[in-house]
Amino acid sequence: MLAFYQLLLSLYPAGYRDEYQQEMLSVLVQLNEESSQQGWPARFLLAARETAGLLRGALQEHFYAFTGFDPLVAFPNRRIPMRSEFRFPKTTVTLMALILVAIIVAIEKAKAISESIPPSSTPVGPIRPEYVGVVPAFLIALGSACVMGLIGWAILFALGRSGIHRLSSVQPDANQTKPSTLGLK
Amino acid sequence: MPSSLLTEPVLLILLSLADQPRHGYAILQDTHKISGGRVRLSTGTLYGALRRLLEERWIERFEARDTSRGKQAYRLTATGRRNLQAEVSRMRQLSRVASGRLAQTES
Numbered sequence: 001m002l003a004f005y006q007l008l009l010s011l012y013p014a015g016y017r018d019e020y021q022q023e024m025l026s027v028l029v030q031l032n033e034e035s036s037q038q039g040w041p042a043r044f045l046l047a048a049r050e051t052a053g054l055l056r057g058a059l060q061e062h063f064y065a066f067t068g069f070d071p072l073v074a075f076p077n078r079r080i081p082m083r084s085e086f087r088f089p090k091t092t093v094t095l096m097a098l099i100l101v102a103i104i105v106a107i108e109k110a111k112a113i114s115e116s117i118p119p120s121s122t123p124v125g126p127i128r129p130e131y132v133g134v135v136p137a138f139l140i141a142l143g144s145a146c147v148m149g150l151i152g153w154a155i156l157f158a159l160g161r162s163g164i165h166r167l168s169s170v171q172p173d174a175n176q177t178k179p180s181t182l183g184l185k
Numbered sequence: 186m187p188s189s190l191l192t193e194p195v196l197l198i199l200l201s202l203a204d205q206p207r208h209g210y211a212i213l214q215d216t217h218k219i220s221g222g223r224v225r226l227s228t229g230t231l232y233g234a235l236r237r238l239l240e241e242r243w244i245e246r247f248e249a250r251d252t253s254r255g256k257q258a259y260r261l262t263a264t265g266r267r268n269l270q271a272e273v274s275r276m277r278q279l280s281r282v283a284s285g286r287l288a289q290t291e292s
Binding site: 020027028030031049050052053055060 | 213225226227230232235236237256257
């Protein structure tokens, strides 16, 4: 079994192995000795737990070594999930989903158009600025700014409707805020 | 490692090191004991957590006189102790509120 654990430990990144392999093997030896005195069910449970733990640990350490980002920090387990008071309202989520779908559709459409155009052997020449007038360019830029502004306003409007901004103006219950005079002279 | 990301295994490991330095096998035994037999950490989970706690300087290696590298002991640092105390205070406060609320509903 120890040979199998050694094999699993070899799956860890090299830097991690240098640092912890001996210690981990020492712990596994002690756990193995302990379980061998408790019969085969204990040995089976230990093998299952350690195999799963070592495989998961190896994956996490590789992820950490590769990205520098700790997966356990991103996805903490065995803890009551604590959520902040901020919630995206459903309208905002819907709007953002619609925007995402529109972007994906636009990309697909562009791909279809580019594939429908027969390949040309003549290289595309440099874009000459005289073909693009100042006024159309200005109108395009203005139109884009208006569209982006509308999208931003819609998101802000949807956020405003969630009522988050009104929480600060909520007055606590008068009975709770009134200082108790019981026991005070 | 902010306190809001303290997982149960990490909390148990910190509690295990709160009274004295311990090496890996002793931490596994102690966490099993203090969780009332509910949690049994695997070696992979333990050393993953120890690596993070060492990097965050919540714990440090304790150079005991007769320990080889295979039996490295660890102990809490001042930062680790402070964060553990903060977490325990938070849990105590939550527990007090929960007890009060439950008592209210029962009466």
